[in-house]
Amino acid sequence: MQFIDLKTQYRLIQDDVKARIDRVLEHGQYIMGPEVEELEAALATFVGARHCIGLSSGTDALLAALMALEIGRGDEVITTPFTFIATGEMIALLGIRPVFVDIDPVTYNLDPNRIEAAITGRTRAIMPVSLYGQCADMDAIQAIATAHRLPVIEDAAQSFGASYNGRHSCNLSTIGCTSFFPAKPLGAYGDAGACFTNDADLAKRIKEIRNHGQDRRYHHPRLGLNGRLDTLQAAILLSKLQLFPDEVEARSRLGARYSELLQERGAHSSASTEESPVLTPFITPHRTSVFAQYTIQLEQRELVSxxxxRDGIPTAVHYPIPLNEQPVFQSSIGQCPTPVSDRIAQRVLSLPMHPYLTDADQIRIADAVARATGLRL
Known part of the structure; x- marks a missing residue:
């Protein structure tokens, strides 16, 4: 069994992928070829944002967003400690101080109730992460940001395709940033990412930043980076985008099915107050998840894994060490207590998740979890 099955998907689109790659090889515009602009238009339409700017990775998308907002050395950005390193890494790389605020124990996303206490005169932005495929509470976060005149950058590396109160992830804040790393819900065959915004000036800045800060050839009004999206990756993403709406529906259905199977065996939702050796994800009403990961909570994680x-079922841990516990961020420790992040980081375990899981696969996995954790079969 594979943790993520990319081969089944490829077999469905291989002729189209090969044809699109051949077109790129024929026209030879490997950097900023026509497929990049075509993809940007398609992604903007999908999300409902006015502007999409393709970038070389989700990590560079975060960096470009911070640079476009002119946040830099000595400033502070509020974010979550329970995420992949890239979120805090791009903040710190610019000399900005990441301020780690604890998470909601039910959704694992940045807790809006804890944000205001962390705002100081140096705070320049809030960067929530839409973890595991479900959007953070963006309306509550945006209300705080508006009251303090702060931009919000959604790190939507795991939630592209998810919805929040009828709107799509990446179109919920000042700038939305996502990743098309191969394992993501919409993945390229290499690194790729994008920024989304409804602000024309910010879009212009990000376009300049991704191409060494130039607004025209050899004219550089700002510092930038080599953050361009490869034409070949854009071509591949255009092909995969055809399947994506159906895959989003499949992910939602499969996530719900996992929870149903585990709860039939005695697990409870993470929103439940009842005792259970296994907690399943809770999807907040009026939101959907693309289940970039299907992640449960349990004790004795290593023994269960x-x-x-031994049953041939791969697992993964996203993420075992909160960012404020990482050696590189030791200077940020002591800002805010993060007991929820600390506890959940010791308990989370991700199960195989992709749009092509069969019901038999999920029953087999649920039964194996039940045997390993003492749930009833």
Whole structure:
């Protein structure tokens, strides 16, 4: 069993992928070829944003967003400690101080109730992460940001395709940033990413930043980076985008099915107050998740993971060490207590998740989890 199955998807689109790659090879515009602009238009339409700017990775998308907002050395950005390193890394790389605020124990996303206490005179932005495929509470976060005149950057690396109160992830804030890393819900065959915004001036800045800060050839009004999206990756994403709406529906259905199977065996939702050896994800009403990961909570994670491995079922941990516990961020420790992040980081375990899981696969996995954790079969 594979943790993420990319081969089945490829077999469905291989002729189209090969044809699109051949077109790029024929026209030879490997950097900023026509497929990049075509993809940007398609992604902007999908999300409902006015502007999409393709970038070389989700990490560079975060960096370009911060640079476009002219946030830099000595400033502070509020974010979550329970995420991949790139979120805090891009903040710190610009000399900005990441301020880690604890998460909601039910959704694992940045807790809006804790943000205001962390705002100081140096705060320049809030960067929530839409973790595991479900959007953070963006309306509550945006209300705080508006009251303090702060921009919001959604790190939507895991939530492209998810919805929040009828709107799409990446179109919920000042700038939305996503990743098209191969394992993401919409993945390229290499690194790729994008920024989304409804602000024409910010879009112009990000376009300049991704191409060494130039607004025209050899004219550089700002510092930038080599953050361009490769034409080949754009071509591949255009092909995969045809399948994406159906895959989003499949992910939602499969996530719900996982929870149903586990709860039939005695697990409870993370929103439940009842005792259970296994907690399943809780999807907040009026939101959808693309389940970039299907992640449960449990005790004795290592023993359970080993037991599943013996049954031929791969697992992963996203993420075992909160960012404020990472050696590189030691200077940020002591700002805000993060007991929820600390606890959940010790308990989360991700199960195989992709749009092509079969019901038999999910039953097999749920049964294996039940055996390993003492749930009833």
């Amino acid at each position: 080993e037991a599943l491995a």
